[in-house]
Amino acid sequence: MTDERATEPPRPVTAALSGAAAGAAALGVAELAAGALGRASSSPLLAVGAGFIDLTPGWLKDFAIRRFGSDDKTVLLIGLGAGITLAALVIGLLSRRRLSWGLAGLGAFGAVGVVAALTRPIAGPADAAPSVVGALAGMAALTALVRAARPKDTGPGTEVDRRRVLLTGAGVIGVAAAGGVSGRALLRRGDVTSVRADLRLPRPASPARPVPQGAQVRAAGMTPFHTSARDFYRVDTALTLPQVDPRDWTLRIHGMVGRPVELSFDDLLREALVERDITLSCVSNQVGGDLAGNARWLGAPLAPLLRRAGIHSGADQILSRSADGMTLSTPIEAILDGRDAILAVGMNGEPLPIAHGFPARMVVPGLYGYVSATKWVVDLKVTRFATDRAYWTERGYAEKAPIKTFSRIDVPKPLAGVKAGRVAVAGTAWAQHRGVDAVEWQVDDGPWREARLAPVPGLDTWRQWVAEWDAAPGSHTLRCRATDGTGHTQPGHRAPPLPDGATGWHSVVVTVT
Ligand SMILES: Nc1nc2c(c(=O)[nH]1)N[C@H]1C(S)=C(S)[C@@H](COP(=O)(O)O)O[C@H]1N2
Ligand SMILES: [Mo]
Numbered sequence: 015m016t017d018e019r020a021t022e023p024p025r026p027v028t029a030a031l032s033g034a035a036a037g038a039a040a041l042g043v044a045e046l047a048a049g050a051l052g053r054a055s056s057s058p059l060l061a062v063g064a065g066f067i068d069l070t071p072g073w074l075k076d077f078a079i080r081r082f083g084s085d086d087k088t089v090l091l092i093g094l095g096a097g098i099t100l101a102a103l104v105i106g107l108l109s110r111r112r113l114s115w116g117l118a119g120l121g122a123f124g125a126v127g128v129v130a131a132l133t134r135p136i137a138g139p140a141d142a143a144p145s146v147v148g149a150l151a152g153m154a155a156l157t158a159l160v161r162a163a164r165p166k167d168t169g170p171g172t173e174v175d176r177r178r179v180l181l182t183g184a185g186v187i188g189v190a191a192a193g194g195v196s197g198r199a200l201l202r203r204g205d206v207t208s209v210r211a212d213l214r215l216p217r218p219a220s221p222a223r224p225v226p227q228g229a230q231v232r233a234a235g236m237t238p239f240h241t242s243a244r245d246f247y248r249v250d251t252a253l254t255l256p257q258v259d260p261r262d263w264t265l266r267i268h269g270m271v272g273r274p275v276e277l278s279f280d281d282l283l284r285e286a287l288v289e290r291d292i293t294l295s296c297v298s299n300q301v302g303g304d305l306a307g308n309a310r311w312l313g314a315p316l317a318p319l320l321r322r323a324g325i326h327s328g329a330d331q332i333l334s335r336s337a338d339g340m341t342l343s344t345p346i347e348a349i350l351d352g353r354d355a356i357l358a359v360g361m362n363g364e365p366l367p368i369a370h371g372f373p374a375r376m377v378v379p380g381l382y383g384y385v386s387a388t389k390w391v392v393d394l395k396v397t398r399f400a401t402d403r404a405y406w407t408e409r410g411y412a413e414k415a416p417i418k419t420f421s422r423i424d425v426p427k428p429l430a431g432v433k434a435g436r437v438a439v440a441g442t443a444w445a446q447h448r449g450v451d452a453v454e455w456q457v458d459d460g461p462w463r464e465a466r467l468a469p470v471p472g473l474d475t476w477r478q479w480v481a482e483w484d485a486a487p488g489s490h491t492l493r494c495r496a497t498d499g500t501g502h503t504q505p506g507h508r509a510p511p512l513p514d515g516a517t518g519w520h521s522v523v524v525t526v527t
Pocket of ligand 2: 249295296297298382383384
C-alpha cells in the first residue's frame with residue numbers, strides 16, 4: 015500500500031510558493047475587475063492602502079511626512095506589498111496541512127478587501143465585487159496548485175508530477191500578470207491628462223499685480239519666488255490621483271442656503287476670473303521645513319458664488335468635499351472678509367496639474383492647506399462647526415488654523431562650509447494675509463539684527479530676506495525670526511505641527527574657514 019506517501023503533503027517551499035502564486039492571482043484578477051468597473055478605489059490593494067491612510071492619527075502623519083516627504087505613499091504601498099506577500103506565503107504553508115485552511119485564509123483576505131472598499135467615502139455596493147472575484151480566483155488557483163503538487167501513485171511508488179506542477183504554476187502566474195496589467199490599463203481609460211492638455215483657460219478679468227523688481231533675492235541656492243508646478247510640495251491622502259473630467263465636473267453649493275447652486279466647469283469659467291500670487295503652506299511643515307509653495311493662481315472668487323446661494327445667518331463653516339471624499343472645513347468669515355478666496359482652475363498660467371486638484375480647487379490666503387485648499391473640489395456645504403467635522407479635525411488637528419508667522423534660512427545650507435569674510439545670509443518668511451514686516455537674524459547668541467526685506471506684490475505671498483554677514487572662522491549658529499503686519503513676532507518656543515502648526519526659530523549651523 016502506498017497510502018502513507020499518497021497523502022504526503024507537498025514540500026514546504028512548494029506549498030509556500032503556491033500560496034504566493036494564488037495570492038498574486040487573487041490580486042491580479044481583482045485589479046482586472048476594478049479596471050472593468052473603472053473604479054481604482056474598488057481595487058482591494060488601493061482600498062486597503064487608503065484605509066490605512068484614514069486610520070493614521072495626526073502624529074503618525076506628521077512623522078511619515080517628516081521621514082518620507084512626498085514619498086510617503088510609495089513607502090506605504092511597499093510595506094503593504096511586503097505584508098501581503100508574507101501572509102500569502104503563510105496561506106500556502108497552511109494549505110499544506112489542509113487545503114481548507116488555505117482557502118479560509120484567502121477568504122479572509124477577500125473579506126478585508128470588501129470591508130476596505132465599502133468603507134471608502136465614495137463607495138457603492140459594486141465596489142465589493144473586485145475583492146470577491148479576486149478571492150474566488152485565488153481559491154481556484156490554490157486548489158489547482160495543491161492538487162497538482164500532490165504525489166501520484168505510479169504503481170511501483172509515488173511521484174510528484176513536476177511537469178504538471180510547473181505548468182499549473184505558470185498558468186496561475188500568467189493569470190496574475192495578465193489580470194494586473196490589463197486591469198491597470200483599463201483604469202488608465204479614465205486618465206484626464208490629455209483632456210487637461212487640450213483645455214484653454216480664459217484670461218483673467220483681474221490680472222495679478224506685477225511682481226516688483228527685487229522680489230527675488232540673488233544668492234546662490236536661494237528659493238525661487240514663484241514655485242514651479244514640478245517643485246510645488248504635494249500633500250494629500252490620495253493613493254491614486256483622482257481623475258476628474260471637467261466635462262463631468264459640477265460644484266454643488268448647498269446646506270444652509272436660500273438657493274442651492276450647481277455649477278458646471280463652463281459656468282465657472284464664465285465668472286469674472288482673478289489671477290493672484292498666493293503662498294500655500296501645510297500645517298505639517300516643521301520649523302525650517304519646505305512644505306510651502308508660491309504660485310500664481312487663476313480662479314473665480316468664492317464670496318460672490320456663496321452670496322448668490324444666499325447664506326443663512328448662523329452658518330459659520332464651509333465644509334468642502336473632494337471627488338475622492340476628502341472633507342475640509344473653512345470658516346465662512348475668512349472667505350467673505352474680502353481676501354482673495356478663490357476656486358482656482360489655473361496654476362502658473364496652466365490648468366491645475368492633476369496632482370494639485372484638476373480641474374478645480376480652493377485657495378484661501380492665510381489658512382493652512384488642510385482647512386482651505388481642497389483639491390478636486392466638487393461640493394461646498396454651508397454649515398456650522400457645531401454640526402459638521404472635517405477629516406483632519408477628527409484626527410486631532412485644530413478646527414481653525416490660520417498660518418503661523420514663519421521664517422527660515424535658505425542660504426547658507428545647514429552644515430555648509432563657507433569662507434570667512436562677507437557671506438550672504440538669506441531666506442524666506444511668510445505670514446499670509448498679515449504680511450511680513452520684519453525679519454531679524456542672529457549669529458550665535460549675539461544681538462538680533464534686522465535683515466533687508468525684498469519687496470512683495472501683496473500680503474498673501476511669502477517674502478524673501480537677505481543680510482550680509484562678516485563671517486569669522488569657527489563654527490557658528492545662525493538664527494532668524496519674523497514679525498508680521500499685526501506686530502506679532504514668531505516665538506522661540508518649539509511646538510510640533512499638531513494641532514495647529516509648528517512654532518520655533520529656525521537655526522542653521524555653519525563652519526567658517
Ligand atoms: N482633496 C484633497 N485636498 C487637499 C488635501 C487632501 O488630502 N485631499 N490635503 C490638503 C493639505 S493638508 C494641503 S497642505 C494642501 C496641499 O496642496 P498641494 O498638494 O497642492 O500643495 O492641499 C489640501 N487639499
Ligand atoms: Mo497640509
